[in-house]
Amino acid sequence: MNAVAHYTSAFAGSENGLPGSAVPWLVDKRRAAMAALASTGFPTTRDEAWRYTDVAQLLTVPFSPATSLATARAASLAESGGLTDAYRLVFVDGVYIAEASRLAGLPDGVVVTNLASALGSHSDRVRMAFGKLVDASRHGFAALNTAMASDGAFIAVPRGVRVEKPIEILSIASNQVQPVSTNLRNLVRVEANAEATVVEHYLGDGNAVSLTNSVTEASLAESACLAHVKIQREGQSAFHVATIACEQARNSRFYSCSAAAGGALARTEISSALLGEGADAQLFGAYVARGRQLVDHTTFLDHAVPQCTSNELYKGVLGDMSRGVFNGKVLVRKDAQKTAAFQSNRNVLLSDSAVVDTRPQLEIYADDVKCSHGATIGRLDDEALFYLRARGIERAAAQRILTQAFAGEVVHSIAHPAIRALVAGVVDDALNRALAGGVS
Amino acid sequence: MSSITPPNALAEADVQLDGDYKYGFVTNIASDVVPPGLSEDVIRHISGKKGEPEFMLAWRLKAFQRWKEMREPRWAHVTYPPIDYQGISYYAAPKQKEKLASLDEVDPELLATFEKLGIPLSEQKLLANVAVDAVFDSVSVATTFKAKLAEVGIIFCSFSDAVKNHPDLVRKYLGSVVPYSDNFFSALNSAVFSDGSFVYIPKGVRCPMELSTYFRINERNTGQFERTLIVADEGSYVSYLEGCTAPMRDENQLHAAVVELVALPGAIIKYSTVQNWYPGDKEGRGGIYNFVTKRGKCFERAKISWTQVETGSAITWKYPSVILQGDDSVGEFYSVAVTNNMQQADTGTKMLHLGKNTKSTIVSKGISAGKSSNAYRGQVLINQRATGARNHSQCDSLLIGDKCGAHTFPYIDVKNAASTVEHEASTSKIGEDQLFYLRQRGLSEEDAVSMIVNGFCKDVFRELPMEFAVEAQKLLAVSLEGSVG
Numbered sequence: 001m002n003a004v005a006h007y008t009s010a011f012a013g014s015e016n017g018l019p020g021s022a023v024p025w026l027v028d029k030r031r032a033a034m035a036a037l038a039s040t041g042f043p044t045t046r047d048e049a050w051r052y053t054d055v056a057q058l059l060t061v062p063f064s065p066a067t068s069l070a071t072a073r074a075a076s077l078a079e080s081g082g083l084t085d086a087y088r089l090v091f092v093d094g095v096y097i098a099e100a101s102r103l104a105g106l107p108d109g110v111v112v113t114n115l116a117s118a119l120g121s122h123s124d125r126v127r128m129a130f131g132k133l134v135d136a137s138r139h140g141f142a143a144l145n146t147a148m149a150s151d152g153a154f155i156a157v158p159r160g161v162r163v164e165k166p167i168e169i170l171s172i173a174s175n176q177v178q179p180v181s182t183n184l185r186n187l188v189r190v191e192a193n194a195e196a197t198v199v200e201h202y203l204g205d206g207n208a209v210s211l212t213n214s215v216t217e218a219s220l221a222e223s224a225c226l227a228h229v230k231i232q233r234e235g236q237s238a239f240h241v242a243t244i245a246c247e248q249a250r251n252s253r254f255y256s257c258s259a260a261a262g263g264a265l266a267r268t269e270i271s272s273a274l275l276g277e278g279a280d281a282q283l284f285g286a287y288v289a290r291g292r293q294l295v296d297h298t299t300f301l302d303h304a305v306p307q308c309t310s311n312e313l314y315k316g317v318l319g320d321m322s323r324g325v326f327n328g329k330v331l332v333r334k335d336a337q338k339t340a341a342f343q344s345n346r347n348v349l350l351s352d353s354a355v356v357d358t359r360p361q362l363e364i365y366a367d368d369v370k371c372s373h374g375a376t377i378g379r380l381d382d383e384a385l386f387y388l389r390a391r392g393i394e395r396a397a398a399q400r401i402l403t404q405a406f407a408g409e410v411v412h413s414i415a416h417p418a419i420r421a422l423v424a425g426v427v428d429d430a431l432n433r434a435l436a437g438g439v440s
Numbered sequence: 441m442s443s444i445t446p447p448n449a450l451a452e453a454d455v456q457l458d459g460d461y462k463y464g465f466v467t468n469i470a471s472d473v474v475p476p477g478l479s480e481d482v483i484r485h486i487s488g489k490k491g492e493p494e495f496m497l498a499w500r501l502k503a504f505q506r507w508k509e510m511r512e513p514r515w516a517h518v519t520y521p522p523i524d525y526q527g528i529s530y531y532a533a534p535k536q537k538e539k540l541a542s543l544d545e546v547d548p549e550l551l552a553t554f555e556k557l558g559i560p561l562s563e564q565k566l567l568a569n570v571a572v573d574a575v576f577d578s579v580s581v582a583t584t585f586k587a588k589l590a591e592v593g594i595i596f597c598s599f600s601d602a603v604k605n606h607p608d609l610v611r612k613y614l615g616s617v618v619p620y621s622d623n624f625f626s627a628l629n630s631a632v633f634s635d636g637s638f639v640y641i642p643k644g645v646r647c648p649m650e651l652s653t654y655f656r657i658n659e660r661n662t663g664q665f666e667r668t669l670i671v672a673d674e675g676s677y678v679s680y681l682e683g684c685t686a687p688m689r690d691e692n693q694l695h696a697a698v699v700e701l702v703a704l705p706g707a708i709i710k711y712s713t714v715q716n717w718y719p720g721d722k723e724g725r726g727g728i729y730n731f732v733t734k735r736g737k738c739f740e741r742a743k744i745s746w747t748q749v750e751t752g753s754a755i756t757w758k759y760p761s762v763i764l765q766g767d768d769s770v771g772e773f774y775s776v777a778v779t780n781n782m783q784q785a786d787t788g789t790k791m792l793h794l795g796k797n798t799k800s801t802i803v804s805k806g807i808s809a810g811k812s813s814n815a816y817r818g819q820v821l822i823n824q825r826a827t828g829a830r831n832h833s834q835c836d837s838l839l840i841g842d843k844c845g846a847h848t849f850p851y852i853d854v855k856n857a858a859s860t861v862e863h864e865a866s867t868s869k870i871g872e873d874q875l876f877y878l879r880q881r882g883l884s885e886e887d888a889v890s891m892i893v894n895g896f897c898k899d900v901f902r903e904l905p906m907e908f909a910v911e912a913q914k915l916l917a918v919s920l921e922g923s924v925g
Contacts, residue, residue: 048515052853334842349857352824362848364867367839372866373848377822379857439857 003059004041004140008034010064011147019116019151025127026119033136033146042140049139052325052357053267053296058239063181063211065150066093070174073205075100078170081203083418086166087112093174093210094150094182109158112167115185118154125156129187133217133245133273141241145215149185152214155198159191159221166197166229166419171214173234175206186216190224190252197227197416200242204235204262216244220252222276227255229419233426234262236291243269250276257414259423260287260295261430267325271300274308285314286410286423288430289322289354290437296325303336306366312343315410317403318354319434326358328373334365343373348380348406350439380439399439403431474531480504483631486531490600490635493607503620503630510624516786517815517847518755520729528694530632530665588648595640596651599667602638609640613671617700617737617763625696625757626733629665633698636667641676641707650905652681666697672707672742679710681908693718694729695753701736701744705766708743709736712908716752716915722810724782727754734758740766740795747903749912750777750787751919759817761790764798764826771800774900776912778919779812779844788818788835788849793826793859802833803899808844809920815847820861822854829859837867838896840920890917 011034020026042059043050074092078100082088089112090100096114103112111122118126136143153169171184190196202212212234220226226246234240240263246254258268272281287295301310316324326345347356360373380402388398407427414420474482483504487497512523589596595606602610620630641647672678682699695717703709711734720727730753736744746760762771773789791800800820808814816835837846848865870892878888894901894913901909 337842347854349854352827352856352858354855354857356852356854358850358852358863360848360850360863360865362837362865362867363845364837364839364847365845367842367844367869369839370866370868372864374865375850375852375863376861377852377854378860 036136037143111156115152148183152185157194162195173210181211184214188218192221195225207235240266246272248279251278258285267296273302281310290319290434298327319350321353332364337368339369507627518784593642599636633665633667639670647678668699675706683714699734703742705740713748720754732758734760738769743770745772756785767795781810783812793829797828804835809840813845819851824855827858835865
């Protein structure tokens with residue numbers, strides 16, 4: 001059975017159990033998404049945006065939603081792996097675990113809840129946000145998520161409120177025998193002059209084959225500020241596809257950092273539409289891969305109005321036979337004068353069998369702009385290594401120092417100290433494992 | 441960039457965007473034209489007309505079979521109405537009674553055409569020391585300097601002559617770099633190509649002069665399908681110049697050329713192009729569709745350098761590439777692409793690093809004005825075996841006016857750790873402060889802009905041979921006449 005047919009029948013079987021099965025607009029939306037998936041299918045390497053990321057293997061696995069849950073284990077994993085001082089929503093295999101979540105002490109008016117509950121308590125706001133920025137036509141995985149979303153986070157920060165503590169969305173792929181799929185749909189709204197930090201944290205418990213297919217839609221009102229950090233450290237057999245889309249009103253600021261260390265195939269798509277003057281988007285990413293991992297970051301910045309700024313820095317360290325992919329596109333629309341957009345992708349290859357495919361793209365229709373992009377691919381600097389070794393530092397340690405410093409530029413862009421420390425730990429662990437595979 | 445809005449310079453910019461095409465005229469020479477349409481019979485007719493040996497016809501027919509199975513590529517950042525391939529006449533030759541021994545025997549009207557284009561064949565021998573193989577529509581009518589080149593064993597002739605006189609060389613190298621099945625347009629070219637140039641430089645010979653061919657589309661409704669093959673044997677050197685102008689037309693004319701370069705071990709080929717086909721009028725009517733496949737193959741220690749100045753054509757779809765097959769080989773690509781009015785260009789290069797310690801350099805300068813669209817698309821591939829490979833790419837775009845587009849689509853694929861690849865790109869407009877500085881020193885706005893644009897393109901122009909550098913700067917000035925402020 002091919003993948004589309006498999007998910008069509010899975011959808012038919014589970015439709016009534018999905019949240020919002022009594023909400024007509026959502027039922028329509030899910031069915032339309034399934035129809036879109038049936039007509040266009042999943043992306044292939046013939047699609048320009050998926051040229052280097054072949055999901056054929058992923059599609060041979062018959063993933064289905066989890067049937068049993070290890071709740072107790074999830075709670076302990078959340079405690080040991082998550083942020084200590086943060087509000088937290090925990091999902092295991094796409095199912096919300098209230099017992100493991102921690103939402104006490106939220107500032108007045110701030111809503112942090114799971115999507116299924118929000119459908120009841122904040123139905124209008126969910127209806128407005130769901131599918132506004134990522135619709136089923138984007139690609140097969142977005143369609144699948146729209147149709148099968150089992151739950152997700154609903155976060156709303158009211159006007160002028162600053163949420164000090166990070167809000168963590170912790171998704172755990174448990175060690176199931178059957179290949180399990182997780183379809184999380186997260187909706188974030190930050191009102192005018194409000195500020196929040198959201199962490200999407202993906203953990204794997206063991207090495208089971210799993211599919212995480214998440215979609216996050218974030219909307220920033222005037223002068224709002226959202227810091228979004230995504231940490232992906234699932235197991236070596238996990239497949240991971242994440243789509244993060246943001247829209248920004250005037251003078252809003254969007255900071256995004258994606259740290260990717262786990263998964264057999266992990267694709268993260270991040271986009272922002274700069275729709276109001278003075279909006280600023282800062283996108284950072286650090287990825288470390290080894291073995292036969294494939295890590296893909298695809299970004300899209302849509303400069304639709306004048307006077308917006310954006311900056312991107314993605315850095316990768318690739319060992320063994322791993323593959324790093326970067327597709328970055330900056331679109332400057334016709335009237336978006338005075339745009340300043342910078343994009344950079346830097347890669348270090350540790351082995352002769354590792355591969356990097358990078359495609360930084362500029363598409364510009366305005367003339368009074370400053371845009372640039374750059375990409376580099378190389379190996380660890382021999383002279384820097386020699387310098388360190390000449391000072392009595394052994395080779396392995398020198399390599400660790402150099403790669404940590406390389407990735408450090410991205411890690412240090414994270415403002416919140418606890419999140420920065422967590423990401424630094426994840427990246428350093430991954431670097432140590434990648435370096436253990438040998439450096440040529 | 442300063443934040444001051446220019447006084448009215450930019451507002452005036454597009455008003456003046458009408459530098460007329462200075463080479464638009466039609467020569468009336470009775471032509472031997474095949475009726476429009478493409479079939480096996482037409483191909484047999486072309487091949488028969490040219491008196492080709494059997495292997496050429498077989499090759500053409502294979503290409504035609506393959507072409508029929510292929511679909512026209514759609515990935516380029518250009519839009520145009522569908523081309524009716526059955527509405528094109530695939531062969532036109534100026535009526536010719538017999539082989540001409542000297543220039544005096546050439547149709548005087550034809551000679552006058554070349555005069556207007558600024559190719560004084562008669563004087564070139566003395567003045568420019570350039571041998572010109574002038575292709576008028578599809579058949580070579582005059583070839584000069586043959587004797588001088590023959591002395592050192594260099595073969596420089598029309599493709600038809602090469603097929604007749606040097607079939608072994610043609611057979612060995614034709615399609616060895618661009619196979620007929622390579623892409624839609626190269627397959628079409630392989631099936632129907634009318635003529636072109638053939639160059640062979642023997643071992644260790646340094647070609648004593650720049651070789652040059654002027655192409656020209658003349659016959660109404662006649663697509664031009666040129667085929668150029670240059671083979672530089674071990675340790676030889678050749679610099680080849682290609683330039684073109686075309687008369688003003690209302691209908692779009694298809695131009696699908698193929699250029700193949702073979703640089704055997706230690707050889708150096710320098711290929712320079714100034715492309716100035718008719719770009720269409722201000723509303724985008726007419727103009728040439730320029731869908732070209734250019735590729736070179738480098739063996740050990742060989743070097744191929746492409747330099748191009750692209751100012752013409754309604755649509756340019758062109759990626760001069762280098763296959764760096766041999767160890768220590770070098771590929772270079774220097775390009776200036778100018779688009780104005782409704783022109784569209786999707787151009788760039790491919791550097792395929794297969795051998796060890798191979799090096800490539802890409803310098804691309806795109807200038808867009810009017811409502812045009814100018815895209816750089818380039819691929820750098822470093823294969824696993826190509827250790828020690830090195831690439832540096834720089835792609836800069838200059839935007840003139842707020843209705844044009846400039847795009848950069850690099851594809852970088854690296855498959856080993858012992859290589860270094862760098863890509864840089866920037867997009868900006870002419871700095872107000874630069875303009876102000878020059879104007880303050882008494883330069884007119886036009887001169888100031890021309891100076892800045894020439895400076896922007898300097899890295900590419902200095903790669904051009906002397907004769908072309910002058911023409912290129914002239915072309916740039918004409919193409920952008922009055923369009924900048």
